[in-house]
Amino acid sequence: MTSRLETYRVEAYNTAKLSENKMHDDTVAKRFGFSGGLVPGVDVMAYMIHLPVRKWGRAFLERGLIEARFVKPVYDGEIADVKGEERDGVLAIEVESRGQLCATGSASLPASAPSLSLADYSAIPAVAERKPVNEASYQLGKWLGTVPRIWAGAAATEYLTDVRERDPIYASEGLGHPGLLQRVMNKVLVDNAILGPWIHVGSRMQLLSAGKAGDEITARAKVTGNYEKKGHRFVELDALVVANGTTPLAHCQHIAIYQPREQAAA
DSSP states (O other), rough: OOOOOOOOOHHHOTTTSSSOOOOGGGHHHHTOOOOOOOHHHHHHHHHHHHHHHHHHTTHHHOOOEEEEEEEEBBBTTTTEEEEEEETTTTEEEEEETTEEOOOOEEEEESSSSSOOOGSSOOOOOOOOOHHHHGGGOOOTOOOOOOOOOOTTTHHHHHHHHTOOOOOOHEEEEEEOOOOOHHHHHHHHHHTSSSSOEEEEEEEEEEEOOOOOOOOOOOOEEEEEEEEEEETTEEEEEEEEEEETEEEEEEEEEEEEEEEOOOOOOO
């Protein structure tokens, strides 16, 4: 039996206009064939997370599984419609904007969170000095760390505003939004190399426990892929995102184009 969820409508917001990644800058993004700066994929994924949290509540934040693939850009100020259809316990999710399919994914609620050992994921710091990205930056099998990050108080509230999250569960229960874990996955790349414009293209995130607003979050990531495809250079990561050095929050796979093929201006 299939049931359709009420569409979640978001006015998208480009949180990264001033970031180091100039793929979020209108002028630079146009050089790569886009019509303007891209709303970060991690924020589009945050929009998608709204549906399974609406359906399963805190249980999803404690052990939910979500996958997302970004196929077309979502642009600042445009309406993004997040649509969900459940069949046999799996929620298929699509994001549409400007009449185009922009992201696809799925979410489910396992009976229990898998058990992962901290000891299986090497805890190392981010590089002391970032250097311009090259293939060695994300060498296959290499372990990468991140600078610890904390979203507490005003920063936690600002994040919810930025991703247009209106579900009261985060504020009322003092919980961190899983989209913050995706931001940390992006930081695995950013904290270890100086990147040019780059694009997050897909993620899989198995939540292991509900994060709390104010947790110190780090990632322990291993490079599982580094390859060229259609002129783009891709990197794939397998990581454990950890709170306060002790509590596994999520097991994540993350895929990004770290050196995109540049297109001639139209």
